[in-house]
Amino acid sequence: xxxxxxxxxxxxxxxxxxxxxxxxxxxxxxxxxxxxxxxxxxxxxxxxxxxxxxxxxxxxxxxxxxxxxxxxxxxxxxxxxxxxxxxxxxxxxxxxxxxxxxxxxxxxxxxxxxxxxxxxxxxxxxxxxxxxxxxxxxxxxxxxxxxxxxxxxxxxxxxxxxxxxxxxxxxxxxxxxxxxxxxxxxxxxxxxxxxxxxxxxxxxxxxxxxxxxxxxxxxxxxxxxxxxxx
Numbered sequence: 036x037x038x039x040x041x042x043x044x045x046x047x048x049x050x051x052x053x054x055x056x057x058x059x060x061x062x063x064x065x066x067x068x069x070x071x072x073x074x075x076x077x078x079x080x081x082x083x084x085x086x087x088x089x090x091x092x093x094x095x096x097x098x099x100x101x102x103x104x105x106x107x108x109x110x111x112x113x114x115x116x117x118x119x120x121x122x123x124x125x126x127x128x129x130x131x132x133x134x135x136x137x138x139x140x141x142x143x144x145x146x147x148x149x150x151x152x153x154x155x156x157x158x159x160x161x162x163x164x165x166x167x168x169x170x171x172x173x174x175x176x177x178x179x180x181x182x183x184x185x186x187x188x189x190x191x192x193x194x195x196x197x198x199x200x201x202x203x204x205x206x207x208x209x210x211x212x213x214x215x216x217x218x219x220x221x222x223x224x225x226x227x228x229x230x231x232x233x234x235x236x237x238x239x240x241x242x243x244x245x246x247x248x249x250x251x252x253x254x255x256x257x258x259x260x261x262x263x264x265x
Contacts, residue, residue, distance in 0.1 A: 050077075050081065053077065054074065054077065054078075057070055057073055057074040057077065058074065061074065065097065066097075066098070066101065066103075068094065068098055068103065068105070068106030068109050068110055069109070071090060071091070071093075071094035071110060071113075072094075072109050072110060072112075072113045074090060075087045075090045075091045075094070075110075075113045075114070075117070076113055076116070078090065079113075079116060079117045079120055084117060084120070084121055087117050088114070088117060091110055091113055091114040091117065092114070094106075094110050095107060095110050095111070095114070098110065104135075104136075105136060107133075108133075108134045108135065108136035108139055109136070109139065111130045111131075111133050111134055112130070112131070112134055112139050112142065112143060112146075114130055115127045115128075115130035115131045115143075115146060116146065118130065119146060119149070119150055119153075122153075124150045124153050124154055127146070127150050128147060128150050128151075131143040131144075131146050131147050131150065132147070140170055141167050141170035141171040141174070141177070142167075144163045144164070144166045144167035144170065145163075145164070145167045145174070145176060145177050145180060147159075147163040148160045148161070148163040148164035148167060148177075148180040148181070148184065149180050151163060151184075152180065152183060152184050152187070155187070157184045157185075157187045157188045158188065160180065160184035161181060161184045161185060161188070164177060164180045164181040164184060165181065167180075168181060173200075173204075175201045175204070175205050175208070175211075178197040178198070178200050178201045179197070179198075179201060179208075179210065179211060181194075181197045182194045182195075182197035182198045182201070182211070182214060183214060185197065186214055186217065186218060191218045191221050191222055192222065194214070194218050195215065195218045195219075195222065198211050198214060198215040198218065199215070202215065206232070207236060208236070209232075209233045209236035209237035209240045209241065210233075210237075210240065212229045212230070212232040212233040212236060213229070213230065213233035213240070213241065213244055215229045216228075216229030216230040216233065216248075217247060217248070217251055220248070220251050220252070220255070221251060221255065230248070
């Protein structure tokens with residue numbers, strides 16, 4: 036067995052132990068929402084979507100009957116994340132909109148911003164992103180969601196300001212480096228360092244996203260041609 040296979044086997048065993056631990060915790064404390072949420076979120080990450088959905092729905096049924104609003108908020112958020120993950124974005128949006136827990140508000144607004152971006156409704160994404168930003172102004176995930184939505188809308192200078200805010204404290208984000216590079220290309224700024232950083236940080240991400248560079252170069256050439264002809 037190779038070292039990679041050994042590591043995979045160990046990770047699998049650790050995951051199985053964690054799943055077993057969470058199931059035991061649910062059996063011991065069936066009224067505790069966090070145990071359902073943790074297990075449902077783990078199953079979502081493991082792509083066991085059917086079991087995750089079944090668990091969230093069962094937990095909601097139990098805790099709704101007890102009138103536990105805080106628990107319902109947490110479970111609706113977890114189920115919303117599951118639906119977002121599998122592409123059921125409209126169902127996710129309905130659940131995020133139900134959440135009225137102050138502790139989850141910024142997270143739910145962030146997920147609403149990302150959900151509307153998935154639907155290519157970028158103005159709504161910016162609106163929810165700005166609301167999330169007011170609640171948590173230094174969160175790089177919120178800045179990224181805003182930057183990406185503004186980039187899609189062609190608001191390049193605004194997008195740059197959010198990417199720059201992230202890179203000041205989190206320079207190791209390949210997605211931020213890459214998109215800041217795209218913005219720099221459009222704005223006529225030096226951009227190669229950003230793209231090189233993205234390539235070094237995450238080659239897979241860079242390779243998947245590389246066609247966007249060619250698209251922007253093509254667009255810029257098309258818009259610059261009339262000026263050259265004059």
